[in-house]
Amino acid sequence: MAMAEGETAPVLGSVAVVGAGASGLAAAYRLRAAGVSVTVYEAENSIGGKLKSVSENGFIWEKGPNTMTENDPSISRMFDDLHLRDKQQFPVEQKKRYIVRNASPTMLPSNPLGFITTGLFSAQAKLKLLTEPFSWKRTKAESNEDESVGAFMERHFGDEIVDYAVDPFVAGTSGSDPSSISIRHSFPELWSLEKNYGSLFVGAIKSGFSKKKKQKLRPVEFEDEDSDFPARTRPRRGGSFSFVGGMQTLANELVSRIGKEKFKLNTFVTGLACNQQGNPSRQSWTVTGLETSGKRSKRSDKTFDAVIMTAPVDDVRAMKVVKDGKPYALDYLPTVIYEPMSVLITMFNKDSVKRALPGFGVLVPSKEQQANGFQTLGTLFSSFMFPDRAPEDQLLFTTFIGGSRNTLLASRSKEELLDITLKDLSRLIGVEGQPTAIRHVYWEKAFPRYSIGYDNVLHSIQKLESDLPGLFYAGNHRGGLAVGKTIVSGLDAAEQVLQYLQGSGGKKVFTMASLEQPVS
Numbered sequence: 001m002a003m004a005e006g007e008t009a010p011v012l013g014s015v016a017v018v019g020a021g022a023s024g025l026a027a028a029y030r031l032r033a034a035g036v037s038v039t040v041y042e043a044e045n046s047i048g049g050k051l052k053s054v055s056e057n058g059f060i061w062e063k064g065p066n067t068m069t070e071n072d073p074s075i076s077r078m079f080d081d082l083h084l085r086d087k088q089q090f091p092v093e094q095k096k097r098y099i100v101r102n103a104s105p106t107m108l109p110s111n112p113l114g115f116i117t118t119g120l121f122s123a124q125a126k127l128k129l130l131t132e133p134f135s136w137k138r139t140k141a142e143s144n145e146d147e148s149v150g151a152f153m154e155r156h157f158g159d160e161i162v163d164y165a166v167d168p169f170v171a172g173t174s175g176s177d178p179s180s181i182s183i184r185h186s187f188p189e190l191w192s193l194e195k196n197y198g199s200l201f202v203g204a205i206k207s208g209f210s211k212k213k214k215q216k217l218r219p220v221e222f223e224d225e226d227s228d229f230p231a232r233t234r235p236r237r238g239g240s241f242s243f244v245g246g247m248q249t250l251a252n253e254l255v256s257r258i259g260k261e262k263f264k265l266n267t268f269v270t271g272l273a274c275n276q277q278g279n280p281s282r283q284s285w286t287v288t289g290l291e292t293s294g295k296r297s298k299r300s301d302k303t304f305d306a307v308i309m310t311a312p313v314d315d316v317r318a319m320k321v322v323k324d325g326k327p328y329a330l331d332y333l334p335t336v337i338y339e340p341m342s343v344l345i346t347m348f349n350k351d352s353v354k355r356a357l358p359g360f361g362v363l364v365p366s367k368e369q370q371a372n373g374f375q376t377l378g379t380l381f382s383s384f385m386f387p388d389r390a391p392e393d394q395l396l397f398t399t400f401i402g403g404s405r406n407t408l409l410a411s412r413s414k415e416e417l418l419d420i421t422l423k424d425l426s427r428l429i430g431v432e433g434q435p436t437a438i439r440h441v442y443w444e445k446a447f448p449r450y451s452i453g454y455d456n457v458l459h460s461i462q463k464l465e466s467d468l469p470g471l472f473y474a475g476n477h478r479g480g481l482a483v484g485k486t487i488v489s490g491l492d493a494a495e496q497v498l499q500y501l502q503g504s505g506g507k508k509v510f511t512m513a514s515l516e517q518p519v520s
């Protein structure tokens with residue numbers, strides 16, 4: 001519909017987004033693109049949530065995520081729209097990853113020949129893996145009840161693969177351990193493979209499991225005269241990546257598109273009120289925020305058509321919610337277990353590291369902690385992955401300590417954690433002497449644990465949304481911990497809000513001439 005000179009596009013509605021992490025920013029970005037007026041509430045003094053890059057003295061290091069993957073077309077569309085392609089940064093070495101075996105970093109095989117020759121697994125373990133289609137145990141397969149990742153994978157591949165592949169992978173992607181997390185919620189694709197095919201091997205082949213992961217990405221759509229591929233068909237680069245300047249660059253690009261003026265920083269949302277009397281209508285939501293500046297706090301109430309909530313479930317439970325004038329109890333929201341994690345950043349002169357390894361990083365299995373006294377979960381070779389993260393003569397490492405395995409270690413002091421880190425790095429990569437600089441970040445609630453019985457959390461979130469029309473939940477408490485998954489979660493919530501504003505699902509809430517303005 002053409003607009004008269006000077007006429008502004010009709011505001012399609014007003015939405016509050018609580019939380020300026022990856023999911024909240026993605027949701028706000030999508031809503032703005034569709035012409036919705038957004039207000040983003042953020043308790044902290046900065047945006048990004050767990051996305052926090054620090055640039056100082058020639059180093060760039062991450063408090064939270066170091067990399068992400070582009071595992072959904074909606075992320076690709078967002079990157080193209082934000083012109084992020086030329087800011088994407090791929091690690092120098094994607095594949096070289098190490099797992100400690102017999103106290104020594106051993107490269108994880110990345111192809112069939114490597115698998116045959118690797119010293120990471122014994123011949124029996126290799127045989128067990130190769131004969132999985134015939135040897136996997138069906139005990140739990142028929143039942144629908146949940147199962148731990150460890151028990152599931154042990155049924156298919158045996159305990160050595162669990163100890164030296166599954167255990168470090170789980171630690172390195174969630175800070176948890178195979179016996180504590182649910183297969184159905186942590187690796188739903190694997191769970192479905194067993195349901196549909198029994199053997200994971202057979203299922204992966206028949207379902208094109210790995211091909212499907214690659215196909216999810218659209219070919220790149222831009223003219224590039226010196227490309228090897230004809231323009232418009234060049235496949236997207238796979239694997240994990242960061243951005244020039246660190247992961248915070250993604251958050252900053254989203255904020256500049258959304259508009260800084262849409263953000264209320266230092267504003268903790270303490271309460272929500274919805275007044276619909278059973279009939280969702282415009283401006284039926286009131287958000288109460290407590291803005292802190294120095295020692296002073298100021299309460300503010302503002303009304304909206306809908307709310308997207310990305311705060312952790314524990315924070316939501318602490319909020320005061322009123323529905324049609326009566327208190328709405330949130331005590332059905334279950335307590336979520338969170339993995340604590342300390343991140344220790346160390347910088348060294350290059351000549352202090354006698355056996356530097358080329359690659360992504362090294363993971364320490366639980367068995368190696370128990371048998372050989374290691375105490376770290378793993379270390380990213382940050383400046384090897386991204387050489388611009390440290391001055392030419394320095395090396396930057398990111399070490400993770402804690403998680404479900406070493407809960408108490410996570411909250412130790414920087415000095416104690418440095419001592420633990422230096423001991424492990426000395427044995428693994430020949431670090432000598434003291435680092436030139438150290439940084440320490442402690443995340444008390446680094447990751448929600450997708451434990452067995454996590455259905456309770458998911459069902460309670462669904463109840464929250466169905467009891468309170470116009471409230472939509474997004475973030476890493478469902479759909480996955482990865483940055484990419486939380487972005488998709490935020491984009492999905494925005495799509496649901498757009499449908500809600502249009503009044504689909506039976507209840508006509510608002511009529512709009514044109515709902516969606518395509519994301520350019």
Ligand SMILES: Cc1cc2nc3c(=O)[nH]c(=O)nc-3n(C[C@H](O)[C@H](O)[C@H](O)COP(=O)(O)OP(=O)(O)OC[C@H]3O[C@@H](n4cnc5c(N)ncnc54)[C@H](O)[C@@H]3O)c2cc1C
Nearest residue numbers: 019021022023043049050064065066269311475476482483
């Ligand atoms: C140390 C670490 C390393 C990681 N590494 C990786 C990695 O390499 N790759 C990867 O893909 N993922 C990684 N992750 C996971 C990923 O970073 C997170 O899962 C994801 O960023 C979470 O995004 P979110 O929007 O769900 O939540 P968050 O980023 O936690 O954002 C929620 C926001 O809500 C705000 N908030 C909470 N309560 C309120 C309130 N009442 N009012 C207002 N605001 C509120 C918070 O301040 C926060 O800013 C890592 C996470 C950590 C902690």
Ligand SMILES: C=Cc1c2[nH]c(c1C)Cc1[nH]c(c(CCC(=O)O)c1C)Cc1[nH]c(c(C)c1CCC(=O)O)Cc1[nH]c(c(C)c1C=C)C2
Nearest residue numbers: 097171172173174175240361362363377378379380400482
């Ligand atoms: C040693 C501990 C950790 C390391 N990174 C994290 C922890 C707890 C946090 C983390 N890293 C990734 C994710 C997203 C997981 C996902 O579902 O995609 C999270 C929450 C990325 C990642 N890290 C590793 C893998 C295999 C992935 C998935 C994406 C990719 O393949 O790159 C393994 C890994 N993590 C760490 C190291 C040192 C390492 C491998 C050597 C550190």
